[in-house]
Amino acid sequence: MRLILTMTLYNSCGVWILLSLFCAVISFLSSEPKLSDHCFCKLKGRIDDCSCSVDTVDHFNNMKVFPRLQSLLNKNYFRFYKVNLKHECPFWSDDSRCAIRYCHVEPCLEADIPPGLKGVSSKNAATIKESTNFKYSQAAQNVACEHEFSRELGYLNTTISADAYREFARWKAHDDARDSFCDSEDDHEDAEYVDLLLNPERYTGYRGEPAHRVWHSIYMENCFRPKNTYGAYIQSSKLSGMCLEKRVFYRTISGLHSSINIHAVSKYLLSDNTSLLGSPEGKWGPNLQEFHRRFDPERTDGEGPSWLRNLYFLYLLELRALAKASPFLEREEYFTGNEAEDEEVRLAVRNFLSVVRSFPDHFNESSMFSGGKQARKLKEEFRQHFRNISRIMDCVGCDKCKLWGKLQIQGLGTALKILFSGKFDSMDPFGNDLSDVSKSKFQLKRGEIVALFNAFGRLSTSIVELEKFREMMR
Template structure:
């Protein structure tokens, strides 16, 4: 039996002429349009069609990704077949499912008058007994070695190679005191925190935060909407993005993107891609019902195709929706490259939680997914950015300053659950930018005790946010395929 897409418009017209009495003129027109649409469709890696008659959200989602050298189909296959399943098993590990965050910071830009009272906006806090023992206390960031940094500086006369010569020297004139007091060491730690803050692309979470179990507080539609939610994104787009002059929209029109330099295009595309990813999550896990008489008191979530089309259809977005979807692939490529670049570092982390078996399995899972990531043929090329002397460095600092402002705006989100995932994904993106553009990671070389970490290191919060943020992007691309199937 012939497949529908093999029937040409001419064949369809001949068939209709034979059945002129049975087919109305209106139906005939619809059949011709269907045949034309089928003739124009192409196949993706699943052997199905990207562009269906009602598949307008995906009509431009093909070909090469802007400012990258790989294609959408390549990323689809790589993510949905190789990356997404591995991430799903990794992110349930204790090390990655507990995230320390401060949700009580005041908004630095306007009065916090928009606290969400909807129950689905609330966070389920962690009980102390549920937090892994290795995460409760202070744990040195230099966890590659067994000893703390302070111990390395203490004089141990029993193990020194020169202890037999000490008696031959004048103690007052020839003895070098290499001990460091605990107060001085704390001072060094404060200096290090200051230096780390200067290197960061976002405002780090403070020690005043509390642990949240991400599996118990999944990212999904909570009902938080209206002027408060719109003000958050309007502030991000209007006040912090590099923009063409006199741009009337919250977003930047695609037609004006080519007039911007590469660095400014990258900044906009990562913000747009993050926004797109969040909107896909909200559409894929939409609150379908909250009637407690019909379902559980927790509500019911699932995919909402109408909501997805409203957010990305060309008719409702001034033609920009498909371009926003493409920006999701751009930020995916950028964070994929950051993980590949940081792989030598991440593969030496202890991923300590206090459970030896759990930690071992986590290390194996991390190494497995990093090995797969490094096999991707065309990573994002960050080396072409911020070249050009003093002007390029000024642009880089402006880039960093803008992104820090965005991380501050996350404290203004009125929905606690939205704030949690917003802060996590912004910190994850900021960590990726730190890896790619800080310039210190190129100096990192694994050694026995990793003194090179003084040049570059990631604390636990950065690692957790980096992997979870990439997991959110991976799930967004996976959910796109599910929406394609629904449209068909």
């Protein structure tokens, strides 16, 4: 009897201990803040240096912009990007490479490139014989030109040498560079077309000292910095001590860095398997722990949420550039040689830009670089700093990272050119007829347009991925 009673008491005591432990664990877990509270608690309210809120951008992007933009970027005009991945790093010697095989970039075969992207546009196809190649051929020199003779002055030679044309091209390149914030990618002889859909941006394993060196050079040597700041990242509390232009520069770079990090953790290599036939296959998806590591305030000295807010700032800046250049972009031909698809793209672009213009609280660039000589000097410093960053992209040791880094930097540089070069200031993005405006004054190359749309597409995707991480944390 005593034995039975003792066992009963022992069992009851054991159950009581287990229940107590269970309740303690539940109490601890319920009192511990959720990851969503850590990463997103400050990601609300008004966006710094802008007039609209995070919630407004979330709804506008996820419901209106993202679906239209993803459909548009699948079209041939936007999916083929010409880029030079062979340019040597101009700042340091570095032979680092990414750690996994998925970072290789496969350029397009000649047969894969749409005919309209190979240099023959719909307008110049009929006048190809008037090119300089024909003009300075032997046949052209044998053609008699009666108008080149004058009874009073005698023979008038109106031809221009090939050397002179090359010099004119240098002059034009110099003039264009004065307004550009980054070097052109598609003019270099080593540039090749890449299919962006076959080379998606995702985690490549490129990390550690080589990647750190790139970002350290960008932040420490090219971002404007307040006094007495020594780390690569500027604390958000110290940004108020800088002028608006310098804050804008830092927020754009920080926002781009955040966006790239989000792309890496949302398309993370979860498993690396090899099929029976030997072809590499990987499973890609969101990595919540990695997101937590990169943005949780406890692991980022409190700065993670501010970095995410800078993503929204950059989104608004590029959204404003699209709205400002929309009269020009709506008149672009988007020519690839496929007449049916080209017309579909033109209609889709017009629809997309009408949505962009409908946003109620665009970024206001008019308050920047206003003033006299000092403002002009600051604007030139702003431009030169960004051009340096565009050159640093050649120091990235992973081809796929370099591809998407160059594209997003060129897209951002194109947005800055639209906002601050002054060439687009007379355009009215809100519906007035600008058909009489000379298009030549507002020239954007095809590579700049492709980079602008794809770079904004990356920001749009990042904001959608943030919502998915919110849901996962909940």
